[in-house]
Amino acid sequence: MDLAGGLRAVAAALGMRSDVCPVNTEPDNATLLAALGQAALRLRMAPAGVVWRTPAWVERHAGWPDAALHAALQPAWQARGEPGSAGSGSVAAPGGTMVALHWVVLADGLLLHEPAPPPDTALALQRHLRDRERLLFTSRSVSVGEMASTLAHEINQPIGTIANVLRGVGARLARLAVPAHEQAALEDLRHGLKLALDQAQFAGRIVGRIREYTPSRQPRRERLDLRALATECVSLLDWEFARDGVPVQADMPHEAWVEGDALMLQQVIVNLMRNALEAQREAPGPKARVLLRLQRVPGLAGVPDELQLDIVDHGCGLTEDAESRLFVPFESSKPDGMGIGLKICRSFVELHQGRLWFTRHAPPDAGCSFHIALHAAPSPPSAPGRAERAEPREPGPAAA
Ligand SMILES: Nc1ncnc2c1ncn2[C@@H]1O[C@H](COP(=O)(O)OP(=O)(O)O)[C@@H](O)[C@H]1O
Ligand SMILES: [Mg+2]
Incomplete structure (x- = not known):
């Protein structure tokens, strides 16, 4: 077994995920960052555009947290006459959790491994992957x-x-x-x-x-916060967006209570976000952000307020021809597209007595926006009056 294989085995025996990057000399900060990003991606910890919030890769020898691995590496370092430098930093795991990633410099590579995560981080990560x-x-x-x-x-x-x-x-x-x-x-x-x-x-x-x-599925009716649901979708798709270098911006200042089926609505949002990302992928030029905007639209006399979620992209946009075929089943402009996502989204939203529509952006603004509107529901008893506090100027019946 070569050294890299041996190191992997040691890390595996210690219950750590690990990775070896081909870095020949002691890396500078930028190389280290890039290597950490790639390794984190391979370790499925974080996206390629990994966030390095603690550039303090300072733990040289002293304070080395994984004493067992360090000890296991000592003979290899000694045998190869290497200085045995090591350090650690943090990368952002899905959902924004920071995960420590440790590194060891060797003559023919950079061994990266994660320390055993604290139980709550591990659980959160597990839950995220399961969701x-x-x-x-x-x-x-x-x-x-x-x-x-x-x-x-x-x-x-x-x-x-x-x-x-x-x-x-x-x-x-x-x-x-x-x-x-x-x-x-x-x-x-x-x-x-x-x-x-x-x-x-x-x-x-x-x-x-x-x-x-295949009977048509009826939606559940449970009280949901659309903002929390959309935030969860952002986190579910975080690595896909990060992989393509497309930032997601959320403009969702308030809780937004609706009644509906969490899974169905989540699928709608995920589908629309994915379409937005795919549209940005096809658009030339630098990757602009995808915006999720949530607003409350007051209903007219006796009609409940609506909560409107907009998914705004700056992607390839829609030609008139594409627009006319948007909701036609199995019509897709993508080589591997199924062309039924939007149709499913619209039927799910309509099962909630809601509306789904789109607008083309006026030039020079590229891209388009997809909008979902659902009836607002009262805040749940566990959050008394929160809707009123969030929207003090909206006396609509649904906010009561
Ligand atoms: N945000 C968007 N920007 C540009 N075109 C879009 C967007 N969303 C959907 N489309 C167009 O609508 C078509 C149908 O979308 P969809 O039903 O989700 O199927 P698929 O994504 O599998 O092609 C896409 O192939 C694409 O041409
Ligand atoms: Mg789609």
Whole structure:
């Protein structure tokens, strides 16, 4: 086993994730930062644009926190006549938690490893990963369900037409006066038609069964803070945005209580944010931020206030042609796009009696905005009067 392999084994035996970067000399700050960023990414701790909030990589020898690893490394250092310098710093893990990352300089690389995280950090990280997995899983299964029912609906139409045409042709044949010597050929035709009709009906039954198995899901109705939900979405997507170097800005000053299905609404926000990111990816030039803006829109006489969430990007924008095909299932401008995200988003929002729409930005401002509006709900009893405090000038019934 080479030294890097040996070091990995030591770190693994100590229950640490580790990584070796090819850095040949004692690195300067910038190299170290870059190496830490890449290693953190490989260790799935943080995005590529890793935040290094503590440039104090100061813990040389003294104060080395992982004594066991240090001790294990000593013979290797000695054998290779290396100074054995080491240090540590912090990188931002998903969700903004700071995680310490330790490094050791060797002749042929920089060993990076994490110390065993304190239990609460580990738990938070675990919860975050589990939430992300759950969302991705549900998103996949909802997409598949939605796709299956859309496909079933689309395929059902031509199958019905085929069956009708075949029946019509059969009826026509039955009325044909055919000379005796053509009767055998007619019988062949009838047989062929019957086979075709049987097959069409069989396909129709299969499609019908798919539709039975994918009933449209009704949303739960629980009191939710849209701001908290959107913040969670930002954290779920943080590494994707960071990987593309697109910052997310949140302008969500107040709690925003609505009634709805957390998972469905989360999927809507995640889908729209992902579209915004993908649009920015296609846009030339420096990557502008994606903005999440939450505002309360007062309802007119007797109509509840609305909470409006805007997802604003500065991406490739929408041509008129793209705009007309936005909500058409399976229409995508992306090589690997499914073209059903927006359709799912709109049906989820409409299941909440809400609205989803978009606006194209006027030039020279590139990109577009997608908007969701949902009825505002009263603050929950556990947060008495918070809505009124947040929006003192809005006396609408929903704020009471
Ligand atoms: N923020 C956006 N900016 C520009 N185009 C967008 C944006 N969101 C959606 N689109 C367009 O709408 C199409 C459909 O989006 P969607 O239903 O989410 O499917 P997909 O993302 O799989 O293509 C996309 O392929 C893209 O052309
Ligand atoms: Mg999409």
